[in-house]
Every structure is written in C-alpha cells, then in structure tokens.
Amino acid sequence: MAATGDPANPPLIICDADALIQIFIAREGELLKRLKRRYAIQPVVPEAVEGEITRRGLRNSPLFVPGFNKALDNGALLLLEERIIGRFTSNDPHSTYNSIQLMGQKNAIHIGPGEAHAYAAGVVLRAPVLSNDAKAVLIADRYEIKRPPQILRAYDIFMLFHQNGELDERDCDKIRQSLLKADEALPFQVRNKNYSDGLHHIFPRLVDEAYPRLATGIQAELADLEQLVIRTAQPQQTQTTPHSTASGTGDVDPSQPSN
C-alpha cells in the first residue's frame, strides 16, 4: 500500500455500478454532491455503468434507480460522454473517449462491463475509481488489465464522511443495516461486525488529511492499492456538527480537524 504524499484532490472520481448502487440504497446520494462541494471532486459514470444500473430486471432496482436518475439530473453525477470529457483532459476528447471505449471493450472479456469501462476511464483519465468488486481487481491483475492505482469502495465514502464529521456512527450503522437488508455485500473485514467494531479491521482507502483517521485496519489484500488522501478544497465557513460523537475509535472528536 502506498499513500499519496501531497494531497491534490483529483478533479473527478469514476463510479462503478456496484458502489453507486450501495450509495443509493443507503439513501446517501447527497454524499456525491458533497464530494463535489467540499472536495471539488466530480463523480462521473461511464455510459456502461448507466446501462448496468438502469438495466431491466435488476433486484432492488426501485431502491436505487430513482436516486441514480435524480443524481444525473441535478449534476451530482455526470455521464462520461464524449462531449464532457474535455472538462477532464487536455487531450483530444474524441480520441480520449475512443481510448476508453477500446480499453473498456477489451477489459470486458474478463470483468463486467461497468467495471471494465470504469477501470478504462480511470486509467485513461488518471482518476480514482469507485468500485466494490475485489475479485475484479485480482482478475484484472491476472490478465494484465490496466487498472487505476486507486480503487475505492462505497464503504470508503461512508467512512470519509464519518471521518470529516458529516456522518456519525449512528448514520453509518443505519447505512450498514440498509445494505445488509438489501443483500448487498460489505467488505469482508466488516461483514459480521457493527460499524464501530468494523473500523478496527478495515483499512480506509480514502481519507481526509485534516482529520484523525478512524479506521485502523491494515491493508492485507490488494496491498498495492494506493490510499487516496484528500483535503477540503475550500475552507468551510461552518463546521458540520455530527449527530453524536464517535466512540470506540479514540477520544478525538472526528468533526474537529487534527491540525
């Protein structure tokens, strides 16, 4: 595992279907907006991910499709179409788009179309990817599929907003329960633990440099994935007050910056 030294927030994060589905099932689509507002990181979705999420016949689709469509409508999520790619690269948008499609199609022989194109977009645009599928990472390595150095899980987003105080433990426990209720898979380190116990076992792949780190697990699997360290893009005028203070993870109020 490596951590980026000097935090420079990426301008975008590429979202895969499985992670987004969890965010919407947890009714936390607002966090995507906050990523943009607080950290100036725009969540984007490859078209293949849009196709996957809106696919017919998916179980639980009423739990996440409305939230997904709403996020696209209000700009919390951007569709990674050719016409908007120019915002994120200085290269020719047409050839950049084609590179993503070609790499995505090649990747899609071994991994699902959403993650295949998310990985491709992450590599071409040098952006982190939000994708839950650990097995896809292993398969990508085995078949020399290029993948971005930073692959985050939906859980990392929840932990980030717990770390910076915008969510508290009770919120996170609710999120965890709603995911379990919908048969959604959680990271194996926290599968049979409540949220606060789980923090001792899970390694956070996304952290805010200004706040104490709450999750204290060690990166055992996928050890080469880099931790993404980010910082608030602009100073917040008012500090968000959490609903309750964290417990079991140290005596520091997570809503207060550590420096």
Add this chain to the structure above:
Amino acid sequence: MLKDLLNDAHIAADTCASLLGLSSRLFKTWVDGQRDLPGYIIPELASVLGVSQEALATGCVREAPAIWFKFRESGQLSDVDRELVVLIRRLGFYQHQLDLATSAPNNKWRILFRFIDEQLTPNRQASPSIQGREAAKVLRDQLNLGFPRKSAAIKGNGDLIRPILRNFGVLTIEAPIPESKIEGCSFYVGGPGEQRPCLFVNTYKQDWFRRNHVLMHELAHAIFDIDREAASIDFREASDEVDVKEIRAEAFAAESLIPKEMLRHLQSMLGLHWESLSDSDLAGLVAYSQIELRFALRAALDHGFIDAEAMLKYQDQSISSQLKQLTVRALDTMEFERVAGVPILPVALRTTTIPSRSLRLPVSYVARVVSAVSDSVISESKAAELLMIDEITFAERFGKLLEEVAA
C-alpha cells in the same frame, strides 16, 4: 440508423430493449438519435443485429442485414420467433465472449469448412444427396468419428460431436423454446472478421437422439448455405416442398451419424437379424447409433437392410423401457440424477431473469461460466452478465457452490 435497422428487422424498439435487458427510456434515446450509441453497447448490438461494429458506430448502415429479411420472408415465423432469434444471437455473442475469456478455440471451423468445400469440388454437379453424403464422409474422416463399442460407457457419435464442434469453434446452443415452431437454425454470430457459425437446436419435446440429428442437419446448413443465405431455419413440421438444400442437409446428417458401415458394424456387434428385429434389438440400434429410431430405420432402408414394410412395422414399436436399460441418454432428468448420483443444474439455476423473455440456458454453458468464476478467469459481475441475471441472483444461485469449491 438504428431505427431503420429495427424497422427492417420488424422488431419494435421497446421489444429489442427488453430482450437486451436495457432500459426502454435509454434505448429510445439511441433509436431516436437523441444520444449517440455509446461504445460499450456496440459489440453486443452489432453481433445481435448482424452488422459491423464500425458501421453501427458511424451510422453508415441503412438496411438490415440479410438474416432479418430471411426471417421476415418466412411466413411461418411469428413475432416470438423473431424475438427468440435476438435472444439466441445474444447468447451466441456471450458464448463467444466466454470462449475468448477461457482461450477456447474459435476459428478452426474455417479450415474444416474450407477443406470440406475443396474436397467436394469434383462433385459440384452431383445430386444434393451425393453432395451431402460426400461432405459427411470428409467430415467423419476429419473428425475421426468411428463406431461405438459394446461397453458399459457408450461413446457414440452423439457423445462426441458436441465437444468436437466446440473444439472447432462452432457454437452450439440447445435450449427449450416451447412457444416457437423452430426446430433448429444456423447462422453466424459475431461481427465481420470474427464470425462463427452458431447451431441452435430447440430441445422442447425433442429427446437427445433426435437432437443429434437436428444438430448435424444444421451443421450441413452452416457448411453449405449460411454464407449465401445469412441464416437457415428448420421448422418442427417439415414442409412438403422438395428443397435441394434440405435434401443435402438430410443426407449429410444421415451419412455423418449412421453411414452404411455403421449399420454393418451394429449388425455384427448386436447380432441383428433385420427381418425380425425385437424391441431389444431396436433399442440397441438406437442406443449405440445414438440417433432416433425413425432416422436409424430410414438409413437401414436407404442402404437396403430393410424394406419399407419392415420400416413401418419397426418404427411403431415401443422401445422406451429397453432403451433406458441401455443408456442414460434415454432417461429424463430425475431418472438420470438417481442413476448417475450426480445432480444436474436445476432449471431454476439456468433460467435468465434480465431479458423480458426468459431463456433456459444449456447446462454445459452455465457450468462453464461458473467454472470460469471459480478459476478466477472472469468476475462475478461478468458471470452475471453472461448468464443474463443480476449479481445478487448470481450470488444466491452459485455463491455457496463457489465457496465449497474454494474451500
């Protein structure tokens, strides 16, 4: 352009979207030209519609490929049949992807088909049945199809042809489609340059012995006809029309599965007296030739082993119970599981949920997909896509099995 293609194919946009498992709203934006076709869907859509990826991407195809006109022309085809063709072609695309992922051979068929074609050149002016028989002789020789031996584990041509065809890169799909009158069909799947012949056999109310016959019949169409005609379709109820292509395909199927030498071999091995065949004899004939009784008797008639009167007499004899004693291929699923002690993947685990019209996937295909996940060749999400189900359903159906294998 997509709109024109769908119009030509007589497939409504909403139907096409639902068969592909796509959101109607999203698909409509592509059909109406409100949004460009995204790159990720082009390979699958091009394969299903039978156009090149480049043409679909650039929008330069204005007319549907021949296959859709072929399917339109046939008065016997219903909307259901056309929809099933979309699904079968989609499955063909996924099988092709699975072969790419597992590095299975996918283009040796070209060499085989070309070789058969070359060997047939001196017989170009011959009758269709001679052409069919000569081609089948070349095929038998190239595939090393031999004669069955009387042993506990019968290995006949029916057992051999599927893995052999797969090894040559010919896709075979056997699935039950109760609503369709189609018995079998053959066509290419994949875009230009990576096309592969795909043979489809409707297994609904057709036993394994009959399916062997249909499979070889469709192979003949794939070798001789689909290059020119885009697709070949055979219906359950045979037409009375004399069709050169059908005569050739039927002769090919007969010669490849039960040539005269095979009948002699069976006569000697089973001690057959053609003038007085018992039920057990007839069951042996079917069990070892691995083709249905009528087809075997027809071959015996054609080669002069029996006369027409005997054929009529024998073909009505009931051999079901004797056949079950001789080969597990005659057993139904439950009987097979009991005898073999091996559970077959239940239908519920093989039924698609994403397309609006569900499809029962072949056991061998599902097993290969699950095995590819177990061997970490493909991810679960890819497997779910290939099985046309969602990831939660995949985990429910196969999660425990995969955990057991991993342990």
